[in-house]
Amino acid sequence: MPELNLTSAPAHLRHGSNIGQPLTRRDGVLKVKGQATYAADNHPPGMLFAVMAVSSIARGRVTSLDVAAAKRHPGVIDVMTPDHKPELAIDPEIKTNPFVFRMEVLQSNEVRYANQPIAVVIAETLEAATEGAALLAPHYETLPALIGLDAGESFVPPVVGVGNPTENHRGDVEAELASAEKRIDAVYETPPQYHNAMEPHAIVAAWNGDNLQIDMPTQGLMLSLARVAELFGIAHDKIHIRSPFLGGGFGSKGLMAGPPVLGIMAAKLVGKPVKLVLRREQMYGPVGHRAPTRQRLRIGTDGEGRLTALEHHARTVSSTFDDFYEPAADASHTLYAAPAIRTSHDAVRVNTGTPLFMRAPGEATGSIALESAIDEMAWACGVDPLAFRLKNYAEVEPITGKPFSSKALRACYEQGAARFGWAKRPLQPRQMRDDAGLLVGWGMGTATFPALMFQAEARAVLRRDGSGAMEIGAHDMGQGAWTALAQIAADELGLDIDRVEFKAGSSDLPDAGIAGGSAHTATAGAAIHSAGAAVIAKLADLATSDEKSPLFGAGNAGVIGRDGRLIRRDDESRGESYSEILARAGVAEIEARGTGAPNPAAMEEYAMHAHGAVFAEVKVDPELGQVRVTRMVGAFAAGRIVNPRMVQSQLFGGMIWGLSFALHEEAITDRRTGRIMNANLGEYHIPVNADVPPLDVITVDEHDPHVNALGIKGVGEIGITGSAGAVANAVWHATGVRVRRFPIRIEELLT
């Protein structure tokens, strides 16, 4: 592996605590110079290029492929098809665990969705492979495709999201609704969306005997490795995956998908290293997406604007061959204190690739509907939307009745509203105009995301030369793990960050779990914390049991590591350097391992969530209907902030995605063929610079002793929630038009 020379800009030369410092990205200069090696940047000697041919129909069967024509093309080496491919050790249709999704790896000629891989052409050049794929000119037997939220019979899935119950309730929603003073009943629709990470899925696979070297972006090194091992029937220690940088993942690179498996198969077939990179349009199918939803919210209040009932039902889709159900209605579990709550889901099966987690899966889709509905309810009650939310503030988690491990949402509301100037908002819509005559509207939304923890392990080392190392197979998707986790490592080792060799992004390091669920910093951080503590304890053992040490007899609990020295907690003047301790003990280095994991007892006792409040201003052309967001303020409480600069970036990114959700993103599906008609970044709209207003992020202090040892809650996904609804509500406030189908389009505002 090429050495990663992460930069140590002067900003890093800090002493004392690293956690909490706004260090710049240690990999920033590498990236700016184009020296950060992403998977597709690797070119092992003798490497060939593989290109997938994908289906243009959404349902049916491939009846013929002109393999001969493809093979005749100069430079084409081989064509992998269902009839000509290396055998896998297990049937890819078998779900060996809940984190295994079915994939298309040429196991048959059945087509289950548009853009499904149906063959792979391997050639000496990318151009030859591309043309070879075109020359395959597939013929199909086409069956009518199942498309959209009303395709076929609906059913109630056994679980939604990752093992969440499909239905939840507390209290008697129907009775409360019947006796409510005020009610709303509204239906919202969200479209299919695709992750569209800048870096497409890519793999460079090289077999060396039965050893397998893989370069591939992944948010879950060990999960991917385990899946590859079982698919190819090889031992874990024969596989090495490198994933030092991801050009974004957003959930789509969490679990092993079909295309990288095809890359490994292709390499096996031709006996040479193979690179397979997806074209942008090929990412609209086999690598997951956010499923569309139709959500009905029925809400009731008493005469004073207090919620009495909240019902949230979500219809979504899954593929015809596997199960992932966007848990949209679950968004109503945690935010508003209604005595009666019911959430439920149902689904239909359609001819798409299986939906997957996409940044805030369920939370984002559910949030835009819930926050719109709360806004509608506040208006129906004649109450300011912030006052309405405060009136219905949940002191305990509404669906479970559990206390929160911490919840600084009230402070978020206060600080966000003050920064935004919310108090001046007129209650009525369509009241404000700017100097140019544009309609101005203000809207808000509450943000929330669970504080999750997975499992991780780390290995810590202290060396006689006064340096240290922290090893963990963590993933930097652009969120800043190379920096934030190294900061934690430095603190836990009691070393300056520049003295710590921080290793990550490789499968030969301890398992860091999955970089998902906004839990990576918390989980990997907890493992680093305990590994650091363990190695310091070992060092302390050496010192405190050595008569020659000034720390002799201090006892383990009585010493701490700081700035490369071990010192007595009760007398900081007494201590000695790590180097001295190790030198006297005659060891070059000591090491220890530590783990991070959720605490089941705390989870049983507390509801754990991050919170936030987002305020948005939009302007709308009164006659032409075009919308522009002009200001956003987000105040978030997410426990301990490891690196304020990275956190701000995550929250900015989330807020922009929320704006995108409300106004831009939609995969346009042809209603006859199930093909996606805008599978490119020119026409699948996301906000461009001119769409992104000045963003203001406030991180509200929050100390949480229960979530994990470091008190970290995670900020990766929460920014979308609240933001999407805030923008939608601002559009209503500007225009008086309530749009319930997202993204909001010009034509709906042409009143």
Next chain:
Amino acid sequence: MKQFDYVRPATVAEAVAAAAQPGAVYLAAGTNLLDLMKGGVSRPDRLVDVTHLDGLDQIERLADGGVRIGALVSNADLAHDADFAKAYPAVAEALLSGASAQLRNAATVGGNLLQRTRCAYFYDTASRCNKREVGSGCDARDGENRTHAVLGWSENCIATHPSDFCVPLVALDAIVEIEGRSGRREIALDDLHRLPGDTPERESALEPGDLIVAVRLPPAARGFAAHARYLKVRDRTSYAFAVVSAAAALRIENGKIAEARLALGGVAAKPWRARAAEDMLRDVPPTVDAFQEAASRALADAKPSGDNAFKIELARRIVVRALSLAAAGTPVRIPALPASPFASMSGAIHARA
């Protein structure tokens, strides 16, 4: 990719000869053509790269008061030419409202005129498209057609021409200079693009080998500099094709419109000159009422081709607004958000909805 020949002719005559062969196409900056080739939409046998031809990258002020723009002038260079922008502000504004800065730096005048439609079914080789494959059908007709044509379309094709640049150009009576197998000729830009009728595959009046060498604006085009705007409504603030756009240019004398020019973009297979509206505006004061009447004349023949009835009403409103903005006067500087409803609207006359 499909194998193709690449030739780089030294002279215009060589270029024309090379491109007259079947299967040959001109390559300018390639911002449209290469995308089409990568998608398998266009599969030429030979690329005739014209970017190295001499003398086609000049902006010449002509003795008669007109201007001649070489076909290889980049969209950005033209928009940022201070003299040009001052004389033809709506053209500069339209150019700057198109694509992105990177694309405008590369894209050429000739390429912009001849860019292909953005109809998704045209780009999607699995779909039926009469333009791409003669007689195969039109999957857009009953498909996702929110952005398709409302004027001049036929059952065979409902695509629009996506250029912004062409809209003010056609309003200003631009002339296209063409070098072909039988020498040089020129046609009005209004005659360059064809409506689909029964032959949507024939998009322009060009014959095989025809090279656009320049676009000319006649002397009269300058007369509108004080009252000329381009307005483009789109689904995001920038880097999006027009849902509907309009170029409006007025000559105002003694409080009355002496001459009006109006063209619409994003509504038809060509930049749509609205002559009936122009005629109606002659010798009347620039009032919202007059503009509304002009708008209804401009869209009198419009009909939806699918889920796009809203574009007709939107187009009417854009016409009124663009004319109002033009009447209010060309801003001293091109707005930071060119052609956007979010460019400052101060001075605009507001038709209250």
